[in-house]
Amino acid sequence: MTTSSQPHESPRMIRIFDTTLRDGEQSPGASMNLAEKLEVASLLDEMGVDIIEAGFPIASPGDFESVKKVAETIQRSTICGLARCSDKDIDAAAEAVKPAKQGRIHVFLATSAIHREFKLRMTPDEIVQRAIAGVKRARNLCDDIEFSPEDACRTEDDFLCRVVEAAIDAGATTINMPDTVGYTTPNEIFDRFSMVRNRVPNIDKAILSTHCHNDLGMAVANSMAAVAAGAGQIECTINGIGERAGNAALEEIVMAMKTRQDFFNCTTAIDTQRLVPASRLVSKTTGIQVQRNKAIVGRNAFAHESGIHQDGMLKERSTYEIMSPEDVGFSKTDLVLGKHSGRAALADRAKTLGFSLSPEQLVTVFEQFKILADKKKEIYDGDIIALVQQQISGSVEQEWALIDYTVTSGKNRTPVVEVTLKHGDDEKTQRVEQGDGPIDAAFWAVEKITGIEVVCKDFRVRSATLGRDAIGEVNLEVEYKGKTYRGIGVSTDSVESTILAMLNAINRIISEKRE
Ligand SMILES: CC(=O)SCCNC(=O)CCNC(=O)[C@H](O)C(C)(C)COP(=O)(O)OP(=O)(O)OC[C@H]1O[C@@H](n2cnc3c(N)ncnc32)[C@H](O)[C@@H]1OP(=O)(O)O
Ligand SMILES: CC(C)C(=O)C(=O)O
Numbered sequence: 001m002t003t004s005s006q007p008h009e010s011p012r013m014i015r016i017f018d019t020t021l022r023d024g025e026q027s028p029g030a031s032m033n034l035a036e037k038l039e040v041a042s043l044l045d046e047m048g049v050d051i052i053e054a055g056f057p058i059a060s061p062g063d064f065e066s067v068k069k070v071a072e073t074i075q076r077s078t079i080c081g082l083a084r085c086s087d088k089d090i091d092a093a094a095e096a097v098k099p100a101k102q103g104r105i106h107v108f109l110a111t112s113a114i115h116r117e118f119k120l121r122m123t124p125d126e127i128v129q130r131a132i133a134g135v136k137r138a139r140n141l142c143d144d145i146e147f148s149p150e151d152a153c154r155t156e157d158d159f160l161c162r163v164v165e166a167a168i169d170a171g172a173t174t175i176n177m178p179d180t181v182g183y184t185t186p187n188e189i190f191d192r193f194s195m196v197r198n199r200v201p202n203i204d205k206a207i208l209s210t211h212c213h214n215d216l217g218m219a220v221a222n223s224m225a226a227v228a229a230g231a232g233q234i235e236c237t238i239n240g241i242g243e244r245a246g247n248a249a250l251e252e253i254v255m256a257m258k259t260r261q262d263f264f265n266c267t268t269a270i271d272t273q274r275l276v277p278a279s280r281l282v283s284k285t286t287g288i289q290v291q292r293n294k295a296i297v298g299r300n301a302f303a304h305e306s307g308i309h310q311d312g313m314l315k316e317r318s319t320y321e322i323m324s325p326e327d328v329g330f331s332k333t334d335l336v337l338g339k340h341s342g343r344a345a346l347a348d349r350a351k352t353l354g355f356s357l358s359p360e361q362l363v364t365v366f367e368q369f370k371i372l373a374d375k376k377k378e379i380y381d382g383d384i385i386a387l388v389q390q391q392i393s394g395s396v397e398q399e400w401a402l403i404d405y406t407v408t409s410g411k412n413r414t415p416v417v418e419v420t421l422k423h424g425d426d427e428k429t430q431r432v433e434q435g436d437g438p439i440d441a442a443f444w445a446v447e448k449i450t451g452i453e454v455v456c457k458d459f460r461v462r463s464a465t466l467g468r469d470a471i472g473e474v475n476l477e478v479e480y481k482g483k484t485y486r487g488i489g490v491s492t493d494s495v496e497s498t499i500l501a502m503l504n505a506i507n508r509i510i511s512e513k514r515e
């Protein structure tokens, strides 16, 4: 397989035919109402889609109405309606697209042996006659006619060429050769499109189109191979929704051509910055969620968590990004802080949040960060702020430090807390205390071990971020010998935050006493 154009030629313009409102709506559970279809159609029009397949008018009065309304409303894109090779389907489609500035009727008839024999129960000659009759009828009602030999990719070569030639002679202006069941492969579809281009004498009178399903996960690769073999139109859907495993995803097709123009030498009219908004709208409208790691529009598509990648990204973006998130409509690259992150990303995030950490502070915050990251899936900005603030306010000498603690508590049981602290370098002291609650017991234990009794003037626990695993930040104000001292502690466990805040305040008291 080679590319369709030589690199020195100017890029070939590929038409984008979006079928989110027709094949996309065939995804189980994806039905859209009229208002929703109009909203999606308007966005598709604004983003530069060349042809919008708005529905299958004969399917229901609602489908007819929505195709008609889209045709009345949309000004730029061509509006297309689907029809079987039957008079009533074609007439309904023609009627529905009539108000469009540019309307198209898409007539289809299966051509593969399996479909001919078992589904349509028609002979090859009957298929050809029916296709000719359908295309002619449609052409009498509309100038722009697309014909699809359904299941083309499983159709015998000779018969496919015969039907395609007959459909063009009958007036089809676009020939779409669908991989209806997602069975073909890139090399195979390249050969099939090349074969049809080479063998069908009137092929230059029509635009060749590809419509690939994703049953084996090759819809986009197959579509691009068809383009390399000369297809001038790609049929696709937002987020790749569609019958069964879906269709080729529009956003992937468009970005493949934009990012690898050096390879495909093709371009489209799509405003790529609208890809993410379109994805979100279709997901919201259909209720079909986009997987996090979905190419181009998934939440993780431009997110980097591992330290080595983040370090590379901070030094030079192109080390790990082949497209820029802004180009597809994301606001920025997301350097997600988590257990795989390193110092470079942490320091960068702290800086963005307004903290300039010294190398020593970075070492300590990084240690705390890794401990926290083992407990939490994702570290949010609020977590970082809390960790850094604890470090800044904790930059007093660590006279007393927490080694361990356990809490025993329950309904109708007196809470007991066992705390182990380290004094100086290696001296450890353990204490078990009871209290009105675990926090009270923790206060008692810390006071008894350190020998510093304080009066608690203010005690606040705040969730630094959202979610059940959010870290709790304890801010404490205690009085000791008539003076007020502050302490701050952060952890996913509020008892631990309390002990850390207490120690922070007590270490301040000790360091002041020493001074
Ligand atoms: C590959 C694709 O995505 S094709 C599009 C698929 N989309 C849909 O089917 C969604 C909308 N469909 C519908 O609402 C209904 O199927 C309707 C209204 C179109 C037809 O409903 P019904 O008349 O009850 O027929 P039903 O769906 O049971 O069967 C389909 C009939 O169409 C025939 N048929 C299928 N494709 C074609 C075609 N391209 N041209 C002519 N007839 C066809 C079948 O052979 C079958 O005919 P039969 O009843 O004589 O055996
Ligand atoms: C109607 C046709 C083009 C179709 O959706 C298919 O073959 O998958």
Ligand SMILES: [Mg+2]
Pocket: 023, 178, 180, 211, 213, 243
């Ligand atoms: Mg399809």
